[in-house]
Each structure stands twice: as C-alpha cells, then as structure tokens.
Amino acid sequence: MVLDFELTSEMVNDVLVMKTEGYINNAGGEQIAKEFEKYLNKGVSKLLIDIEKSKVVNSIGISFLIEIIEKLNGKGGKLYFSNLDPSIEKTFTIMGLFQFAGKVDSVEEIK
Amino acid sequence: MTTDTITEKLSIHVKSFQESFDILSNSSSLYEMSMQFMKVLRGSFFTTNISMFHKNDYDSEWRTLIAKDDESIEKISSISEQDSLKINSNEEITELYTSTKLVDSSYLGIWLGKKYDGTEYTDIDKITFQIFIQLFDNAYQALLSHKKEKELIFDLNNKVAQLYNLIDTGIELSNLHHGDKMMELAISRAISLTDSSFGRIKVTEDNTVIEEATFPPYLEKEMHKNHKSLTEKFVDVGIEYEFTLCEKESRTGTVDYDDTDQLLFGAIVRQVHAAIENDRYHKEALENEAMKRELAVAAEIQKRILPDKLPVIDGYDLAGINIPSKEVSGDYYNVLKLDDGRYALIVADVTGKGMPASLLVSTLDASLQAYLNFKIPLSEMAVKLNSIIFRASTADKFITFFIAVLNPQNGEIDIINAGHNPALILRKKKEVEKIDAGGVAFGMFDMGLPFEGQKLTLEKGERLFIFSDGIPEAMDKDEEEYSDERMEELFKNEISDSSRDFISMILRDVRKHTKGEPQSDDITAIYLIRKE
Numbered sequence: 001m002v003l004d005f006e007l008t009s010e011m012v013n014d015v016l017v018m019k020t021e022g023y024i025n026n027a028g029g030e031q032i033a034k035e036f037e038k039y040l041n042k043g044v045s046k047l048l049i050d051i052e053k054s055k056v057v058n059s060i061g062i063s064f065l066i067e068i069i070e071k072l073n074g075k076g077g078k079l080y081f082s083n084l085d086p087s088i089e090k091t092f093t094i095m096g097l098f099q100f101a102g103k104v105d106s107v108e109e110i111k
Numbered sequence: 112m113t114t115d116t117i118t119e120k121l122s123i124h125v126k127s128f129q130e131s132f133d134i135l136s137n138s139s140s141l142y143e144m145s146m147q148f149m150k151v152l153r154g155s156f157f158t159t160n161i162s163m164f165h166k167n168d169y170d171s172e173w174r175t176l177i178a179k180d181d182e183s184i185e186k187i188s189s190i191s192e193q194d195s196l197k198i199n200s201n202e203e204i205t206e207l208y209t210s211t212k213l214v215d216s217s218y219l220g221i222w223l224g225k226k227y228d229g230t231e232y233t234d235i236d237k238i239t240f241q242i243f244i245q246l247f248d249n250a251y252q253a254l255l256s257h258k259k260e261k262e263l264i265f266d267l268n269n270k271v272a273q274l275y276n277l278i279d280t281g282i283e284l285s286n287l288h289h290g291d292k293m294m295e296l297a298i299s300r301a302i303s304l305t306d307s308s309f310g311r312i313k314v315t316e317d318n319t320v321i322e323e324a325t326f327p328p329y330l331e332k333e334m335h336k337n338h339k340s341l342t343e344k345f346v347d348v349g350i351e352y353e354f355t356l357c358e359k360e361s362r363t364g365t366v367d368y369d370d371t372d373q374l375l376f377g378a379i380v381r382q383v384h385a386a387i388e389n390d391r392y393h394k395e396a397l398e399n400e401a402m403k404r405e406l407a408v409a410a411e412i413q414k415r416i417l418p419d420k421l422p423v424i425d426g427y428d429l430a431g432i433n434i435p436s437k438e439v440s441g442d443y444y445n446v447l448k449l450d451d452g453r454y455a456l457i458v459a460d461v462t463g464k465g466m467p468a469s470l471l472v473s474t475l476d477a478s479l480q481a482y483l484n485f486k487i488p489l490s491e492m493a494v495k496l497n498s499i500i501f502r503a504s505t506a507d508k509f510i511t512f513f514i515a516v517l518n519p520q521n522g523e524i525d526i527i528n529a530g531h532n533p534a535l536i537l538r539k540k541k542e543v544e545k546i547d548a549g550g551v552a553f554g555m556f557d558m559g560l561p562f563e564g565q566k567l568t569l570e571k572g573e574r575l576f577i578f579s580d581g582i583p584e585a586m587d588k589d590e591e592e593y594s595d596e597r598m599e600e601l602f603k604n605e606i607s608d609s610s611r612d613f614i615s616m617i618l619r620d621v622r623k624h625t626k627g628e629p630q631s632d633d634i635t636a637i638y639l640i641r642k643e
Contacts, residue, residue: 026360056326058302058360059265060306063265094271094275095265
C-alpha cells in the first residue's frame with residue numbers, strides 16, 4: 001500500500017473540519033473514518049471535509065465517505081464538502097453522496 | 112406445564128418481540144445489532160451478564176462482540192455443530208448458552224449469566240430465549256439484504272461514474288497537448304477508475320527513458336515490481352508508451368484485477384494514443400498551413416521579380432521560360448536593358464525553395480539591378496554580388512549564376528558564370544560551343560576569389576541558350592535524366608527562326624522523356640537568336 005495522504009482536523013465551533021491532501025483511497029478513506037469516529041463518540045454531528053488538495057478519489061475511498069454520511073444521518077447530523085475538484089464533484093453526484101451530504105464554500109455556511 | 116400456560120406466559124412477551132425485531136432490524140451493522148440485542152435480553156431476563164460472539168463458519172475462531180465473563184467463550188466453544196440451536200444450561204440452570212447457525216451460515220454464540228435475583232432460568236425463559244434468537248436471525252437476514260441492496264446500488268452508481276469519468280477523461284486528454292500534463296492526467300484517472308493503489312507511465316525511445324509520470328507523484332521508480340499489476344503499451348512513431356497499474360484495492364486489502372479493469376484501462380490507454388496522434392496531426396496541419404502562407408508570400412515576391420515579358424531587341428529574337436516544380440521556384444531569370452543600350456541576360460538557381468530561396472533571389476535581383484548600371488567590370492560586380500549573397504544567406508544556401516551582357520550593335524557578349532551550367536552557343540557551322548567562363552557559386556565563400564569573365568561574339572544566324580539544370584536533369588520514373596547530350600543534340604538540330612518555338616520544342620522533348628512524371632526541379636531557360 002502506497003501512502004499519499006495527509007489529514008488535519010480541528011473543531012470550529014460545533015463543526016469538525018478536516019482537510020485532506022492526496023489520494024482518497026482505502027488508506028485515505030480509513031484515516032478519515034478513524035478520525036471521524038474519535039469525534040463522533042464525543043457527540044460531534046457536523047463534519048466538513050475540505051478536499052481542495054485531493055484531486056483523485058477511488059470507489060473504496062467513497063465507500064468510507066458513505067459510511068460516515070450514514071452514521072451522521074443516524075445521529076441527525078450531516079457531512080459537508082468544500083473546495084471540490086469538478087471531476088470529484090461529478091463522481092460524488094453520480095454516486096449519490098449529495099442526496100444526504102451538502103456542499104459549502106466555508107465552515108461559516110454551516111448552521 | 113400445560114400448553115395454555117406456556118401460551119399465556121409468552122403472550123406477555125409478544126409486544127416485546129415485535130419491538131425487539133423493529134430495533135434489531137434498524138441496525139446498520141452486526142456489532143450495532145449485538146448491542147441492541149444485549150439491551151433486549153437484559154430487559155427480558157433480568158441479567159447484565161451477557162456475552163456474545165460471532166464466527167464466519169463453524170471452523171473459524173469466535174470473535175468477541177460483547178464479553179461479560181471470561182469463561183463464557185469456553186462454554187460456547189464446547190457446543191458441537193449438531194447442537195446448534197439447542198439451548199444449553201449449567202447444572203444449576205443459572206446460565207443459558209447457545210450457538211446458533213445464522214442465515215448466512217455464520218454462527219452467533221450467546222451466553223446469559225446469573226439473573227439479578229439468582230433464580231434459575233425457567234422453561235419459559237428457554238423458550239423466550241429461543242424466540243429472541245430467531246428474531247435476531249430474522250433481523251440479521253434483513254440487515255444482510257439491506258447491505259446487499261446497498262452494495263448493488265453502490266456498484267451500479269460506480270459503473271455509471273466510471274463511464275462518465277472515462278468519457279470526461281477522453282475529452283480532457285483531447286484538449287491537452289503532448290507534454291502538457293497529459294501523462295499525469297492519464298495515470299491518475301486510470302488509477303482512480305480501477306481502484307489501483309499506484310502506477311506509472313514510462314515513455315522510451317531507443318531504450319532510453321525520455322518521460323515518466325507516476326501516481327502518486329513521488330512514487331519510487333522501480334517499486335511497482337513485486338506487486339499485482341496490469342500493463343498496457345503502444346508504440347507511436349518509434350516511441351514506446353508503457354502503462355502500469357499496481358495493487359487493486361478493496362476494503363480488506365488487495366485483490367486481483369478483473370475484466371472490467373482491463374477494459375477501462377485499455378480504453379484510457381487508447382484515449383492517450385488517440386490524443387497523442389491528434390496532437391501530432393494538429394501540429395502538422397498548423398505547420399502545413401504556415402508553409403502554405405509562406406509559399407504564398409514567396410510566390411508573390413517571385414511574381415514581382417520575374418519578368419512579365421522580355422524586352423524586344425532589334426536584330427534579335429528572344430524568348431524565356433520559368434516553370435517552377437513547386438509553388439515557388441528557386442530559379443531566377445531576367446533580361447534587363449542597361450543605360451548604355453546593352454542588355455543583360457541572367458539565369459540563376461538558388462539551392463532550396465520556398466521563402467528562404469525567394470528572399471535570396473530578391474536580394475540578388477535588387478543588388479544586380481543596382482550594380483549593372485554602375486558600369487563596373489562584370490568580374491568586379493560578381494565579387495561584390497558574391498559578398499552580398501554570402502552575408503545574406505545561411506551556410507547551406509548558395510546561388511549558381513550566369514550573366515551574359517550583350518551589345519546588340521555588334522553581337523559582343525561579356526560573360527560571367529558563377530557555378531552555373533555552361534551556356535551553349537550554336538555557331539553558323541552548326542558547331543555547339545560550351546561557355547566555360549567560371550567561378551564558384553555566389554554565397555559559398557567570401558574570400559575575394561576572382562570570377563574570370565569571357566568575351567565572345569554572337570554572329571548573325573547564331574544562337575545562345577542559357578538554361579538551369581532542371582532541363583538536363585529532368586527524370587523519368589526510373590530516375591533516368593534527360594541528359595546534357597540529348598539537350599545539346601536538340602539544340603544543334605532543331606533550327607527555328609522563332610526563339611519561342613525552340614523553347615516549346617525543348618519542353619515537349621523533356622516531357623516526352625519524363626512521360627508524365629512530376630517535374631523534379633525548376634525549369635528555366637533563355638534562348639537568343641541573332642537574326643540574319
């Protein structure tokens with residue numbers, strides 16, 4: 001497994017903000033899910049993933065994101081994406097992610 | 112215990128059964144279902160001592176879901192395959208445990224420890240426990256169906272996304288120029304579409320790597336060896352493009368590439384090949400367009416330089432011709448009347464064609480017209496022209512040049528030949544003379560080398576023929592030349608009072624030789640008759 005992924009996270013008010021860099025594949029998706037689980041257990045129900053620096057994603061990475069969406073929806077929360085590459089945005093749309101997740105320009109848009 | 116008693120006692124639990132099923136069937140994972148099941152059992156059997164285990168098949172190791180007692184797993188493990196579904200208990204009947212085969216042939220092990228009040232489990236408890244386990248199996252079946260349904264929807268959406276990505280990739284690649292991140296885009300898209308972990312495109316020419324693109328970008332060059340990989344390659348104008356994808360990912364590790372991956376990968380590679388070919392064709396088309404524009408300009412320059420018609424010289428009959436082999440000729444000819452009443456007859460041949468040749472001819476023409484009226488000796492003028500052409504041309508460009516300055520009064524001709532084909536004179540006695548005056552072609556050297564002139568007289572009835580090598584070197588399909596001999600023979604024997612007729616005659620003879628083959632070089636000639 002080749003690692004080409006970095007993740008940072010911080011709480012901005014009641015929103016967990018993650019910034020990804022690199023390939024969102026099995027390893028990248030797993031890192032996002034693990035980081036999310038840490039905060040989910042603390043009651044966080046809003047997650048913003050800024051993927052400006054991720055230009056490539058595969059279906060395994062997407063499956064992790066769908067799981068996060070399901071878990072958040074189960075708790076009445078929501079996942080948001082920002083700075084989507086047009087190609088990734090199209091893929092997410094086709095995969096149905098935006099039926100339950102949102103798109104924002106910044107964390108301030110999340111209420 | 113009578114049936115009525117059992118029915119009566121169980122009826123108390125009916126609502127609980129229904130609620131339990133609803134709770135369990137809403138779970139999103141086996142673990143979540145186990146947690147919910149533990150709450151259900153705790154409420155129904157007044158005990159917090161509950162352990163639950165799961166294994167994928169009978170021979171697998173038990174995996175702990177919830178463990179309240181370290182010894183509970185040993186009791187679960189002691190149950191044989193045949194005793195699956197049976198409710199087991201300890202001697203005091205203060206513990207119940209069972210190993211149940213679920214709908215997908217996996218096993219669920221459950222242990223219920225001592226109740227809060229320490230009482231033993233009743234037969235009704237055992238029946239209730241059995242019913243709850245059946246409820247769990249039903250809810251587990253619903254969970255599996257739901258999971259399967261989600262997987263099918265995911266796969267379907269993923270196939271649609273793959274097709275869209277493939278189409279978009281083709282469009283994006285076709286909009287890129289070779290070298291303009293085309294390889295980076297291709298390898299990243301191929302990796303994404305096939306769920307690969309990493310990959311590389313290697314471009315080689317004559318076994319030397321001339322370009323390489325990897326994803327991730329910092330991938331070590333040889334690390335794709337020893338991995339499960341897919342490889343595709345193609346060759347385009349001697350350059351080999353090798354694409355390698357490695358380690359198809361799954362949620363549980365790496366898996367083998369399948370037929371769909373092969374198809375998607377092949378499609379991306381073909382898109383890259385098509386994009387490279389199209390980019391090359393586009394560049395060629397642009398170059399052709401630029402060349403056409405250049406030739407149009409060169410043709411316009413030449414049109415202004417070459418004479419529309421030749422001057423009429425009293426006592427002489429004169430004709431000339433220039434037939435370019437391409438759009439723009441590299442030959443030059445002219446007949447210029449000088450201020451002192453003499454006429455300069457010139458034929459020149461520039462190496463190459465197109466704009467560079469046209470510009471050089473333009474320089475020659477302008478310089479020639481300026482110097483001819485200075486009344487300086489031809490040999491001196493030739494030195495100056497050579498110097499001008501040398502400075503104006505590149506190392507591979509030069510001009511062969513022939514000039515004959517005729518005094519029409521007495522037929523005296525001054526001649527300079529700078530590397531050009533010797534002109535021919537037909538004397539009255541039907542003897543052909545070659546004019547040997549010489550020097551090197553203009554533009555080859557600029558060392559002040561002299562050009563030796565020659566003087567001769569054209570008597571009445573005699574003829575002068577100045578030509579370019581396009582006539583004797585005209586070739587047929589076997590690349591056999593028309594030849595100096597055949598041309599001289601015609602010059603000697605075809606006597607006509609009309610210069611124009613002779614020119615037409617020699618052109619016909621050349622075409623007879625070439626038999627419709629495309630003209631290999633420019634044809635230029637001047638034919639002068641001194642009338643009787």
